Amino acid sequence: MTARVGVVTFPGSLDDGDAARAVRIAGAEPVRLWHGDPQLYGVDAVVLPGGFSYGDYLRCGAIARFAPVMETIVDAARGGMPLLGICNGFQILCEAHLLPGALTRNQHLHFRNRDQILRVESVDTAWTNAFQPGQEVLIPVKNGEGCYVADPATLDQLEAEGRVVARYLGGNPNGSQRDIGAITNQAGNVVGIMPHPEHAVEALTGPSLDGLGFFTSVLKHLVGAPA
Amino acid sequence: MTTHPDPAVRETPGAFPAAPAQPRAATVVPQAAPVDDWALGVDTVSRAAGTPEELQPYAELGLRDDEYDRIRHILGRRPTQAELAMYSIMWSEHCSYKSSKVHLRQFGEKAPPSDRLLAGIGENAGVVQVSDELAVTFKVESHNHPSFVEPYQGAATGVGGIVRDILAMGARPVAVMDPLRFGAADHPDTARVLPGVVAGVGGYGNCLGLPNIGGEVVFDPCYQGNPLVNALCLGVLPVNRLQKKEAAGPGNVVVLMGAKTGRDGIGGVSVLASATFDEGSEQRRPSVQVGDPFTEKLLIEACLELYDAELVVGIQDLGGAGLTCALTETAAAAGTGMRVWLERVPLREPSMEPHEILASESQERMLLVVAPDRLEAVLKTAEKWGVLATPIGEVTPPAPDGRPGRLLITWRDQVVVDVPPGSLVDDGPVYARPMREPADLILLQADRAETLPRPNNPEALRETVLRMIASPNLADKTWVTEQYDRYVLGNTVLAQPEDSGVIRIDERTGLGVALSVDGNGRYARLDPYHGTKLALAEAYRNVAVTGAKPIAVTNCLNFGSPEDPGVMWQFAEAVRGLADGCAELGIPVTGGNVSFYNQTGAAAIHPTPVVGVLGVLDNVADRVSMGFVPRPAGDHDQLFLLGETHVELSGSEWAWVTHEHLGGIPPQVDLARERQLADLLAEAARVGHLSSAHDLSDGGLAQSLVESCLRRGVGARVAVPDQFTGGSMPFVFLFSESAGRVLVSVLRGHEKAFTALCAERGVPWEFVGVTDPAGGALEVHGQFRIGLDELRAAHTATLPRLFGGPEAAQVEVEAARTGTTTVFPATAEQPVDVEPAPAEAETAEPETDAPAAETRLAEADTAPVSVGETAAVEPAEDAPAEAATTTDDASDAPATAEAGSAEPVTATGEPDQSAPDQR
Known part of the structure; x- marks a missing residue:
């Protein structure tokens, strides 16, 4: 049975098609979800894609958090459904308080698009179990507000609980505290990541195939997960 | 007098619910005195008909007397305020192309x-x-x-x-x-x-x-x-x-x-x-x-x-x-x-x-x-x-x-x-504006850059390479392009700094398109007709090097004031050049845009036709990138220079950077040759001969070599062909901007087939060296050897230094790309011939002496060249100094704020300005 992975489209979502493609290449069935429709149509996992939901007006992710589909998704994620937020999706997860901290303007104040080396710090999540601990991967980063910040106690707690999922290597592209590029919740089913694994799934269009691991991980997770 | 002639006005609007009841024009406006009408804030048609003598600000809106008269003639009355606004914008230069x-x-x-x-x-x-x-x-x-x-x-x-x-x-x-x-x-x-x-x-x-x-x-x-x-x-x-x-x-x-x-x-x-x-x-x-x-x-x-x-x-x-x-x-x-x-x-x-x-x-x-x-x-x-x-x-x-x-x-x-x-x-004014070749053009063309002093020894050449690749126009543009998303939609196969962008448009079949936009204001200033053809040729070639077949052209023509006969002449020449060029290349102009009045006071910009060419790739997997390809130890690709190199330095980046010089006649352009070259490249890409292909344009061969090396961190060893040895000829080989040239690296074993294809297509080729994946440097035999780190430092530091931003380009990350984006064409079944292509008997190319060049390189190979620590450390020390030197040089030239005075001085000693006759 093919896993069904939902990809949400908010007004202003941009990488929704890419996320769906990545899901398909990983071997699952992508299911397009609409921001105004609270139904999840029986999906096994959900990706919140990159983009500028609602124009990123007010604050990145601040309005998307209140979309009807988000209520259902937040409930499902609290119940253990794997949920990946990429870039704008990460910002939405923080706004929705599924993940701690916040993503602020890049320290250098520019939008930055580059191929970024990351070290996978935690392979105990639903979205990173296909990697080796400490594995270095090359994935595009592209954001204007990707600087991860949290209070020191929260950062210490994330470190102590092994919830820093990935860190930037070879130069921090946005000024994130402790070079954090991805984090997870306590249960490990919700992951927010600033770089874009969905842009590293084809040799023809990406800098590597390293991004695929995030999407194959969730399939592994779903197979192993209790029904 | 207020009854409208058009029946539409008396029709009921019907169609949609929100429509208010249709008023009859005749009864709506209270028939008060015109002055009171105006006080209501709206200038109506009926009011306009009744106040023919009212003064209107048409001149302030950019309309000429005769244009205003024509509007009155069309309408049979003076226009209302709203109509006047509409005519003024629709008949403006921007909208009417008058x-x-x-x-x-x-x-x-x-x-x-x-x-x-x-x-x-x-x-x-x-x-x-x-x-x-x-x-x-x-x-x-x-x-x-x-x-x-x-x-x-x-x-x-x-x-x-x-x-x-x-x-x-x-x-x-x-x-x-x-x-x-x-x-x-x-x-x-x-x-x-x-x-x-x-x-x-x-x-x-x-x-x-x-x-x-x-x-x-x-x-x-x-x-x-x-x-x-x-x-x-x-x-x-x-x-x-x-x-x-x-x-x-x-x-x-x-x-x-x-x-x-x-x-x-x-x-x-x-x-x-x-x-x-x-x-x-x-x-x-x-x-x-x-x-x-x-x-x-x-x-x-x-x-x-x-x-x-x-x-x-x-x-x-x-x-x-x-x-x-x-x-x-x-x-x-x-x-x-x-x-x-x-x-x-x-x-x-x-x-x-x-x-x-x-x-x-x-x-x-x-x-x-x-x-x-x-x-x-x-x-x-x-x-x-x-x-x-x-x-x-x-x-x-x-x-x-x-x-x-x-x-x-x-x-x-x-x-x-x-x-x-x-x-x-459709009925806007159309003007055949007066045109006159700018009076200074003859003198400008007579002041040739080929007469400028050129570097004529290895040290000077080495320094010139480093200075040129750090100059603002040739420097790495990552500071700009990394502020753009190049990944979204997931179909970007090639993007900057490649010669063309390549986009997959059909995931199922791999069908894609390649696009390039190019222009060279200096060439167009020296000769707008040929300068425009050169822009077309460059965009066409940039599309061709990816392996795509060019099929269509767009353009954006940026010029000064059309009221200046000199500018108008430049414009007419540019259009003629583009139209002729497209006819010669057999591809149509599908649309474009004209931008006039690009001038401040009397000083116009260089005429700057920007030409975009679009090509088709049947399968984007066949696309060829500009970067030399990493190979396992001991392996390398062969470098060939396609096209002919002449002593063509007028209008070049070198003349500008080194001498602040603009004069002479731009490089010759031969579009029939460009077409042959494009056909050759498409075929070579399709059958998989090419590891890389990179257009030669601003900055000549030196710039292309450096860019191809730095793209994926692969060095090269180059031999200067015999006809370019001696005096300043190695410099000409490296910095001439002759058109119709491409640097390709060819898979080992494919040389014979490739050069045979060149001969068949009538494209001149010359074996110029090999890639050097292990060497970590660009070496021009008998001239200089520059480590890739030193090249990279010089090439990437300029824009961050000028416009802020912390670190330069993503040096390490680029290196990490190695091997991940494969550009190997699938050609393993080609017969493997390890020898470099010896010029076959029927090859008439006198310049080709591949074995000799290979021998020279082989000799260089054995020379005790230290590749490791020294090469890596030394440049790190030098690089800032080099960069600093460049800044100083550059800042002298264009720092002058007044437009015009920063223009190059012609042979007469007069500042180079077109002779505008502004009223």
Whole structure:
């Protein structure tokens, strides 16, 4: 049975098609979800894609958090459904308080698009179990507000609980505290990541195939997960 | 006297529910004295008819006396305030092409026949069929003046405008490119303009979800007061989704969709785009539009959904000249009339007057023509995407005698506009402006750069290489391009710094297109006819090196004031050059844009035709990149230089950087040769001979070698061919800018087949060396050896130093790319011949002595060259010093703020200025 992975489209979502493609290449069935429709149509996992939901007006992710589909998704994620937020999706997860901290303007104040080396710090999540601990991967980063910040106690707690999922290597592209590029919740089913694994799934269009691991991980997770 | 001649005015509007009862024009306006009428705030048609002598500010709106008289003649009365505003913008240079029209006809007249062209010049953008099911559309436009006044919004709305042009053709926009030109890199105002423009291009395009796949960043003092911000958009559509702009079908509803209309951008085309800048430019800021990319993204999705459901009869974007242009063009195209209730237009500012609503250039709006029974579905789709859609009028029939209908606009039941739409669109003035070759051109051409002192020893050559690759025009542009999203949509196969952007347009078949935009203002200044052909040749070649077949051309012609006969001559020559060039290459011009008045005071910019070429790749997996390819230890590729190198330095980057010199005659251009070269490259890419291919242009072979080395961190060893040894000839070999040349690396074992193919296609080739994956350096035998780290440091430091930002390019990360993006063509079954291709007996090429060159390299190989620590450490020490030297040199030249005085001095000692005769 093919896993069904939902990809949400908010007004202003941009990488929704890419996320769906990545899901398909990983071997699952992508299911397009609409921001105004609270139904999840029986999906096994959900990706919140990159983009500028609602124009990123007010604050990145601040309005998307209140979309009807988000209520259902937040409930499902609290119940253990794997949920990946990429870039704008990460910002939405923080706004929705599924993940701690916040993503602020890049320290250098520019939008930055580059191929970024990351070290996978935690392979105990639903979205990173296909990697080796400490594995270095090359994935595009592209954001204007990707600087991860949290209070020191929260950062210490994330470190102590092994919830820093990935860190930037070879130069921090946005000024994130402790070079954090991805984090997870306590249960490990919700992951927010600033770089874009969905842009590293084809040799023809990406800098590597390293991004695929995030999407194959969730399939592994779903197979192993209790029904 | 107040009874309207057009029956439409007395018709009932019917079609949509919100329409108020149709007032009869005759009874609406109280027949008070004209003065009282005016006090009501609206100048109506009836009032205009009754006050023929009233003075109108037509001159302030940019209309000439004779143009104003003509309007009165067309209408049989003086125009109302709203009509005057409409004529002034539609008859402005920007909208009417009144000075360029007589020349632009050549594009159509000389165009080679093409069965691919589904829509051509005159449409929002040309549409070219690329497969049985798919077509692409592309166009480049200028947004120069707004970007100088307000860099961020000017550039942002430039992107937004061209995207809507593409959208209006029925296409999904899939990529953008931005050719940008600024004043001197180290001028303080460039530090204001460039970061704003780059952030604006990125801010809008990124938020719209369009990958930015290429463009140009060029610095020259001539653009100091007049930066050029051109924007190109590429769109893809199923052949049967092509949209029309005709407002066909009387009774159909006219719907305005998108953002509310505000006071932004009023007079954009007449004030900003059609006049020369002077002291008061800062005060024109309100003429710059403000962009909202989020609304445009929703507009795109809503439009595409409407197209797919076949809900619209016609569609037109609102760009320059706003509602005026959209209403008149759609009606004129169909020969119909139109009845518009202007008060129904959703306003951002309720106090706006009719002429302001008609002239507003508020962004993110489209005009739809919809059958009444589809209206509800259209409004529903708009609502789904959260976009405002408002019926504002209806299509009316042509006159009973067959003459086109009239555009009748009311404002709160008063007729404020009653015009034949065609009179605004098609009957504008056309001028054959006086032309005269600039008086200084002969002297300028006589002052040849080939006579300048050239480096003639290895040390000087080495220093020249490092200085050139760090000079602003040749330096790495990552500081700019990393502010653009190049990944979104997941179909970007190649993007900057590659020669072309390549986009996959069909995931199933791998069908893709390659796009390049190029221009060279210096060449065009020296010879606008050949300079334009050179721009065309370069864009064509840039597309060809990827392996794509070039099929169509777009252009953006940036020039000074057409009222200056010298500028007009340059323009005419450029158009003639492009039309002739396209005919020679056998590819049509599908559309374009003219931008005049790019001058500050009397000083015009260099004539700057920017040419975009689009090519097709049947399978994007066959595309060839510019970077040398890493190989396992001991393996390498063979380097061949295709084309012929002559002593051509006039107008070159070297002459400018080193001597601040501009003079002489630009390189020869032979388009028949370019065509042979392109055919060869396509075939070589298809059969898999090529590991890399890189165009030679600004900065010559040296620049191409460095770029190909740094792309993936692979060094090279090059031998100077015999005919280029001695004196300054090695310099000529490395820095001449002869056209029609490409540097390719060929897989070992493919040399024989490749060179045989070159001979068969009549393309001159020369074996010039090998890649050196393990060497970590660029070595020119007998001349110099420069470590890649030193090259990279020099190449990448310039822009971050000038425009801020912490670290330079993503050095380590690029290195990490190695081996991940494979560009190996699938050609393993080719017979392997380890020897480099010996020139076969029938090869007449006298310059080719491959074995000899290989021997020289082999000797170099054995020489004790330290590759490791020293090479890596030393440059790190030198690099900043090199860079500093470069800055000083560069800053002397263009630091002069006054436009004109920074121009190169000609042989007469006079500053190089065209002789403008400004009134």
